Amino acid sequence: MIRDQLADAIRSALGELGVDAPPTVGLERPARREHGDWSTNVALASAKAAGRPPRQIAQALAERLTVDAPPHVDKVEVAGPGFVNLHLAPTWLHEVLRDVVDAGVDGYARHDVGHGRRVQVEFVSANPTGPIHVGNGWFASYGDALGRLFERTGHEVTREYYVNDTGGQIRRLGASVLARADGEPVPEDGYASGFVKGLASAYEGPHDVEEAGRWAAGKILGFIRHQMEAVNISYDEWFSQASIEDSAAVGETVDLLAERGLVSERDGALWLRTADFGDPREERVLRKADGDFTYLAGDLAYHRNKLLIRGFDLVVNVWGADHHGQVASLKAGVQALGVAPERLEVRLGQMISLTSGRMSKRAGNAVDLDDLVDEIGADAMRILSLSTSIDQPTTIDLDRVRAESRESPVYYVQYAHARIASIHRVAAERGVARQPLADVDLGLLVHERELEVLRSLSELPDVVLVALDERAPHKVATWVRELADRFHGFYHDCYVMGDGVAPALTQARLWLVEATRIGLAVGLDLLGVSAPESM
């Protein structure tokens, strides 16, 4: 990789100058073209320790790198307070093209930082009391895309939906179904949605809230699964909460905590001491005075199952910010079970609301995910939800989303892919076969539009790693848009085939186009968006 070569060269040049290099040599791609292809701030960073002015170090470094130039470097300049800017010959980008083509869709920007570690991503996990809504869909895209990033970086991923199929929730659902079936109004705390009403008319089981609730939850879950598949999401596991709570798992988990000497009884309740594990509260209740376990106890049993029984190396829970209050006690409880804290991550997504107000099933102002998908399509929905950080509270203006759906950024990117497919088709029609890459003169690719495309492609491996580290799949969306942007510019200014394009240039450009196709395909796949051959 070019960066390593440059970093090594800089490090050894600094050594010859008697300057201690910082542990990592800061090398970045400047935002401005005139600042070169790569730029280093080592002179600025090491000035203080070296006791020399940064520009003086930069000057000496630039001279060394000019005399003993690393591969592709053809001009070195000192700029600003002490940056050393490296201007590279286009050959470095031609190597990028080869890297992309050699690796292909399967291999380019694939990393093995995970070393096969088993990661579970749990997301959505909305109660099966009705179809999931657009807000849930936002986190669904996020969780799935995060899983894709983990997969591409050498992790083994399990996508999981935790199904609340137990307790009061289910009884309220059952009571709502029975009330509807009897033609009575649903209870105050019930579910009055049209979906439940529709289910009720089909219910033929016994007049029992538990039975009716379980039946309805199963039906609803089937629908949720369908909603998820409609946005290209497939779960590996639908984990039943009842399977935890109806088993001895909760009691066992509490016993385990007791064995560790962290549990005490007071006022008829059982308390877990959590203060030592980063919880701002001293203690949390595990078993209420009425003998029932708390939600926390059940959740700890579930997480014991994830982390100690199934033994995932890393568990990532994607939650809405309205569950913020659960984080500290859960993390503390998991540590109390003896699990290293870094094995459990909770990503809180800020609230998604509609211009008409916060979405709520109870309030009845939620818009079902599948309704929006029917209108704008799954790909537009995914790009829309994956274009912004989950730290950003989002307000969706549905009228606007509908109105703008035809101009969705997704089409911009997909169109680039379709154009490429079209070029390949036309080339085949005209009998223009691509020669083996080794026989093609990539040195002909010197147009600024061509180089811009290649610069974007060179960034993808870094983008993937940063997106992974920051759990920020939207960075992939930003990148893929930029690649498409540069490709459209190339497409406009640089004909691949046609009058006045020499056969050798056609060959080089066909490979550039192919490399772009690979980049777009990788980026779109990471987002779970389709890459059409034509539009």
Next chain:
RNA sequence: GCCCCCGUAGCUCAGGGGACAGAGCGACGGACUUCUAAUCCGACGGUCGCAGGUUCGAAUCCUGCCGGGGGCACCA
């Protein structure tokens, strides 16, 4: 009261120590006899909420304040 997130162009958002702050949409003006105009090009548009601080350098980090959202149960 305490905790988390956010405040960047008219709107929706990127950028989250680096050199003159970006994109889409909206509004303005151009470009199709070639591989898809779902495209391209140009111009317009900003006290990066406010005030201090750290730094060679702050939209970015720290502190305080203002504004918005969320959370602080023997509920799930």
